[in-house]
Amino acid sequence: MSEQVHALTRAERRRRTEDRILVAARDLFVRLGYERTTIRAIAAAAEVDPSLVMQYFGSKDRLFRQAASLPQDKDLTGDPEGLTEHLMTMLGLKLGGLPQASLTALRSALTHPEAAERVRQVQAHHVSQIGAGMAGMAGEDAELRAALIVAIMLGVTIERHLIELGPLRDASYDEITELLRPCLETLTRPG
Amino acid sequence: MSEQVHALTRAERRRRTEDRILVAARDLFVRLGYERTTIRAIAAAAEVDPSLVMQYFGSKDRLFRQAASLPQDKDLTGDPEGLTEHLMTMLGLKLGGLPQASLTALRSALTHPEAAERVRQVQAHHVSQIGAGMAGMAGEDAELRAALIVAIMLGVTIERHLIELGPLRDASYDEITELLRPCLETLTRPG
DNA sequence: GTCTATAAGCAGATAGAC
DNA sequence: GTCTATCTGCTTATAGAC
Numbered sequence: 001m002s003e004q005v006h007a008l009t010r011a012e013r014r015r016r017t018e019d020r021i022l023v024a025a026r027d028l029f030v031r032l033g034y035e036r037t038t039i040r041a042i043a044a045a046a047e048v049d050p051s052l053v054m055q056y057f058g059s060k061d062r063l064f065r066q067a068a069s070l071p072q073d074k075d076l077t078g079d080p081e082g083l084t085e086h087l088m089t090m091l092g093l094k095l096g097g098l099p100q101a102s103l104t105a106l107r108s109a110l111t112h113p114e115a116a117e118r119v120r121q122v123q124a125h126h127v128s129q130i131g132a133g134m135a136g137m138a139g140e141d142a143e144l145r146a147a148l149i150v151a152i153m154l155g156v157t158i159e160r161h162l163i164e165l166g167p168l169r170d171a172s173y174d175e176i177t178e179l180l181r182p183c184l185e186t187l188t189r190p191g
Numbered sequence: 192m193s194e195q196v197h198a199l200t201r202a203e204r205r206r207r208t209e210d211r212i213l214v215a216a217r218d219l220f221v222r223l224g225y226e227r228t229t230i231r232a233i234a235a236a237a238e239v240d241p242s243l244v245m246q247y248f249g250s251k252d253r254l255f256r257q258a259a260s261l262p263q264d265k266d267l268t269g270d271p272e273g274l275t276e277h278l279m280t281m282l283g284l285k286l287g288g289l290p291q292a293s294l295t296a297l298r299s300a301l302t303h304p305e306a307a308e309r310v311r312q313v314q315a316h317h318v319s320q321i322g323a324g325m326a327g328m329a330g331e332d333a334e335l336r337a338a339l340i341v342a343i344m345l346g347v348t349i350e351r352h353l354i355e356l357g358p359l360r361d362a363s364y365d366e367i368t369e370l371l372r373p374c375l376e377t378l379t380r381p382g
Numbered sequence: 383g384t385c386t387a388t389a390a391g392c393a394g395a396t397a398g399a400c
Numbered sequence: 401g402t403c404t405a406t407c408t409g410c411t412t413a414t415a416g417a418c
Contacts, residue, residue: 385416386417391412391413392409392411393408400404
């Protein structure tokens with residue numbers, strides 16, 4: 001079998017090419033959004049033929065779906081005591097190494113219906129989790145409080161990574177979390 | 192002069208048509224974003240010929256620029272005492288009758304470079320104003336605090352009007368401002 | 383002044399040569 | 401298996417008929 005001579009099998013080569021396309025796609029989708037990103041540009045960035053992209057992923061929509069497929073978040077524990085700290089951890093992830101796939105979905109969340117739906121679903125899940133985490137403390141408005149927390153995190157994430165508002169883009173992880181902790185605590189505690 | 196017989200002069204008719212186009216354009220730009228909105232769709236919504244849109248506004252870009260031209264915000268007074276209340280007022284506007292033009296720019300802020308730049312400029316102005324308003328109280332991090340306030344307002348606005356996260360979309364103006372006031376106060380006061 | 387017809391370009395997707 | 405060439409459709413924008 002002459003293939004055995006090569007360091008990479010055919011399957012392995014194919015997998016790597018597919019991966020290179022996916023990385024290039026994410027990079028462009030994150031920077032330009034769904035509409036302004038073309039299959040041709042993705043192919044050029046990945047140094048493959050445009051038709052290969054179609055061959056491997058079927059359509060632009062399917063490629064986007066795969067590029068923006070969100071990693072499942074870890075569920076919050078029901079522990080109300082540690083809720084704020086859990087939130088800070090989540091936020092920390094969003095401030096630091098937010099996965100490229102999440103940013104891909106987020107960049108197009110306002111203009112691409114499917115991306116919007118994805119973000120909405122993840123956020124609704126967060127709301128119910130956060131809401132449950134403080135149900136004992138806050139009254140009927142637990143859900144609204146949770147939604148506000150989600151909104152704050154979205155705002156900070158967008159400003160830092162997508163709009164790149166100067167102070168938020170340049171601030172360190174610690175500076176931000178320190179200022180935001182008391183802010184979020186007013187929402188996790190009643191009164 | 193036979194025109195005088197008509198209730199509307201030619202100039203008046205023209206102005207109304209132009210206005211109808213602009214309203215239709217805003218409506219579509221707000222709902223779909225810049226890329227997915229076509230001149231043809233705008234013309235159909237305004238019940239005019241597509242070429243009229245070009246005739247009146249020159250190009251899609253110029254039409255967008257006009258549709259998204261932001262009303263100048265009132266400057267904040269330097270009064271640190273009333274800062275939080277000023278913020279609540281601004282937020283109130285954002286929660287209630289946010290001008291369609293602002294939403295137009297916001298919807299495309301993540302995917303249209305010019306819209307992004309517009310939003311960035313307005314926000315930078317807010318940051319410096321809010322920062323100045325609390326310079327006496329907070330130390331060197333006044334600018335970061337101001338940026339966080341702006342980020343929070345952006346997050347809440349986007350969730351309520353664009354993503355339409357259930358609890359935030361349905362909550363009343365008062366419910367939201369009540370919960371958000373203490374939250375913002377942690378940022379406007381040091382310690 | 384308004385609209386018909388069309389130009390010119392670029393997109394996603396496909397068929398078939400090698 | 402990979403790429404060339406092309407199809408089809410839709411966009412903005414324009415030129416010219418009425």
